[in-house]
Amino acid sequence: MRVSIVGAGLGGLCLAQGLRGAGIEAEVYERDPAITARFQGYRLVLNPGGFEALRGCLPQRWHPLLDAIVGDAYGERLILDPQLNQVGALGPGRTGIVVDRHVLRHLLLTGLPVHTGAALTGYDLLADGQVEARFADRDPVTADLLVGADGVGSAVRSVLSPQTTPTDTGVRFVIGRTPLTDRFAGLSRAFGSKIAGDGVSLLLGAMRFRTPPKEAAEALAPEVTLPDIRDYVRWAMILPPNGSLGTATPQEAVLSRMPGWHPDLRALIEQADPDNSTLLSIRVVEPGERWAPGPVTLLGDAIHATSPTRGNGANTALRDADLLRRCLTGGRDLLSAVGDYERQMFEYGAEAVRFSLEALPAIASQTEPA
Ligand SMILES: Cc1cc2nc3c(=O)[nH]c(=O)nc-3n(C[C@H](O)[C@H](O)[C@H](O)COP(=O)(O)OP(=O)(O)OC[C@H]3O[C@@H](n4cnc5c(N)ncnc54)[C@H](O)[C@@H]3O)c2cc1C
Incomplete structure (x- = not known):
């Protein structure tokens, strides 16, 4: 069986690792x-299910490396004012495993045939049951199964399920990261919490690697090359609805909304890594009606893009990858394997989107939630 996977995000790469580990030909x-063409360096919290799905798709010899390059999530989610005084609480924080998305992508890319500069533009179903994928700047490829793991704006979805379209929630945020120095370690009470200012809120989270990723790879799996990244604080400022940056850089835009804030908070933004600060918007995709199983399917944000507020998008994409891997290697014919995958994925994917949207008002509003 030959599988073509569109999209080198976490879901597509995880599936490719899992399939190739099971002896199935898979290309991305x-x-x-290029793999590092744009900002992808924020931290993610993986729940036990997402982490197990990831491990299930990775070769066992990399499990010790994976365990070494993650961190631990814990803590209470407080609501603080811009001087760091507590004014409320958001409930218990997320527990789980914290990973850096950029580092994890590098691990997942190891040994995979990934064709960059390959933008899918459409596909055709062939008379023999195969599928031919078309690209903007390269020759078409034929496969037994085409998997659209191409994110919220999925080109595969626009052919397979044109009625399923993203919804813009109107929520905009600037995200960035700053090296975790001794000074910023003093902000630990604010990690996981929301700092509510005038019309904006700032969310902080720490990425503390158990072992620096590059050193861990050199010691535990020399065939893997991981980026030389040290501990950092990820910050995200939620802007007023439909906010834009104008001509300001992301850092300038954030600082202009923090007059008189605690000096450590201002310094955190001032000392951010400019290459890793950017404006993002929250768009969601809710899986609607199912299509009849065929040689084309979807996974991850392409079919169920969540709001990052509950931190379940990557977890669900990894779950999809592991489930599809298990369905395809279960000895059944292709269409019943794909149908079984889609039946389960639609159910939990829709639930993941609903769950994430429930949490959006509490994070996006500048007042204490009810
Ligand atoms: C700030 C932030 C924090 C988050 N925190 C968490 C968290 O704590 N926990 C969690 O579980 N989730 C979190 N998420 C969500 C998570 O990052 C996503 O759900 C997850 O990365 C989706 O993976 P994916 O592989 O489906 O899609 P993506 O990662 O979006 O990958 C899609 C890939 O497809 C490529 N592509 C697009 N179109 C085409 C095309 N036409 N042809 C070829 N390639 C194409 C894109 O370039 C991209 O590389 C967060 C998201 C954000 C933005």
Whole structure:
């Protein structure tokens, strides 16, 4: 069986690792001109299910490395004012495993055939049951199964399920990261919490690697090359609805909304890594009606894009990858394997989107939630 996977995000790469580990031919086609072409360096919290799905798709010899390059999530989610005084609480924080998305992608990319600069433009179903994928700047490829793991704006979805379209929640945020120095370690009470200012809120989270990723790879799996990244604080400022940056850089835009804030908070933004600060918007995709199982399917944000507020998008994409891997290697014919995957994925995917949207008002509003 030959599988073509569109999109080198966490879901597509995880599936490719899992399939190749099971002896299935799988290649990845990515639109970006290079793997590091744009900001992808924020931290993610994986729940036990997402982490197990990831492990299930990775070769066992990398499990010790994976365990070494993650961190631990814990803590209470408080609501603080801009001087760091507590004014409320958001309830218990997320527990789980914290990973850096950029580092995890590098691990997942190891040994995979990934074709960059390959933007899918459409596909055709062939008379023999196979599928031919078309790209903007390269020759078509034929496969037994085409998997659209191409994110919230999925080109595969626009052919397979054109009625399923993203919804813009109107929530905009600037995200960035700053090295975790001794000074910023003193902000630990604010990690996981929301700092509510005038019309904006700032969310902080720490990425503390159990072992620096590059050193861990050199010691535990020399065939893997991981980026030289140290501990950092991820910050995200939620802007007023439909906010934009104008001509300001992301850091300038954030600082202009923090007059008189605690000096450590201002310094955190001032000392951020400019290459890793950017404006993002929250768009969601809710899985609607199912299509009849065929040689094309979807996974991850392409079919169920969540709001990051509950931190379940990557977890669900990894769950999809592991489930599809298990369905395809279960000895059944292709269409019943794909149908079984889609039946389960639609159910938990829709639930993941609903769950994430429930939490959006509490994070996006500048007042204490009811
Ligand atoms: C700030 C932030 C924090 C988050 N925190 C968490 C968290 O704590 N926990 C959690 O579980 N989730 C979290 N998420 C969500 C998570 O990052 C996503 O749900 C997850 O990365 C989706 O993976 P994916 O593989 O489905 O899609 P993506 O990662 O979006 O990958 C899609 C890939 O497809 C490529 N592509 C697009 N179009 C084409 C095309 N036409 N042809 C070829 N390639 C194409 C893209 O370039 C991209 O590389 C967070 C998201 C954000 C933005």
